[in-house]
Amino acid sequence: MLVCIVLGLAQFGVLATGLMQNLALFLLCSMISGFGGGAIFPLFAAMTADYFGENNNASNYGMV
Secondary structure (H helix, E strand, O other): OHHHHHHHHHHHHHHHHHHHOOHHHHHHHHHHHHHHHHHHHHHHHHHHHHHHOOOOHHHHHHHO
């Protein structure tokens, strides 16, 4: 849940700093957003396996 919160806040940071035209903060927020987005893919796989079970993990993860 923490990764989802960080990713969401970083997305708003990208929007706000883009509107302010502050390149340094924009790059920082986009870097944090990229790290959060990359970290969430294994979490989705684990959550899908926990919720739907190991037998249907591959087909359900593909749909998610």
